[in-house]
Amino acid sequence: MKRIMFIGKSGCGKTTLIQSLQKLPQEYKKTQTVETVGTAIDTPGEYMERKNLFFALTVTAMDAEQILFVIDCTDDMTTFMPGMNGFFCCPVAGAVTKIDCAASRQSIENAKDQLSVAGAGKIFCVSSVTGEGMDALRRYLLQPV
Numbered sequence: 001m002k003r004i005m006f007i008g009k010s011g012c013g014k015t016t017l018i019q020s021l022q023k024l025p026q027e028y029k030k031t032q033t034v035e036t037v038g039t040a041i042d043t044p045g046e047y048m049e050r051k052n053l054f055f056a057l058t059v060t061a062m063d064a065e066q067i068l069f070v071i072d073c074t075d076d077m078t079t080f081m082p083g084m085n086g087f088f089c090c091p092v093a094g095a096v097t098k099i100d101c102a103a104s105r106q107s108i109e110n111a112k113d114q115l116s117v118a119g120a121g122k123i124f125c126v127s128s129v130t131g132e133g134m135d136a137l138r139r140y141l142l143q144p145v
Ligand SMILES: Nc1nc2c(ncn2[C@@H]2O[C@H](COP(=O)(O)OP(=O)(O)OP(=O)(O)O)[C@@H](O)[C@H]2O)c(=O)[nH]1
Pocket: 008, 009, 010, 011, 012, 013, 014, 015, 016, 017, 028, 029, 030, 031, 032, 043, 044, 045, 046, 097, 098, 099, 100, 101, 126, 127, 128, 129, 130
């Protein structure tokens, strides 16, 4: 699998998604700092939410081959800036998480739109609980850069 860096708000499901993609046991663990899990680079949501920590993401991204912007479809708050892919040198894809809990189809579409405006190319809709959409995302992340 490519060396993928996961970026998104705290609680959006990055760590759980990494566990699901790598078929690891699902255990809740707040991400406190940048962590490597197999080929994944997990980041704390606060690094994206706080301006003074954002630079750490751009530095860490130098080690990545692929960025994945992650957004929770149950969270209406805007998290990604338009054109945010411009901060990174490698390809950016997107994942909409928690589709098993989506209030409506529209909330998933809104999340996809936000990822698209942020500059994510390919976008996947997944649930780490039911596994829906996981095979397609896994296949994409297995493709060479
Ligand atoms: N229903 C449902 N819950 C999910 C899903 N993905 C994650 N969760 C839950 O959302 C909560 C937060 O998930 P995390 O994976 O820890 O979120 P995170 O983005 O890593 O958060 P930080 O480490 O704070 O940046 C946990 O209680 C997960 O069980 C999903 O697809 N569906």
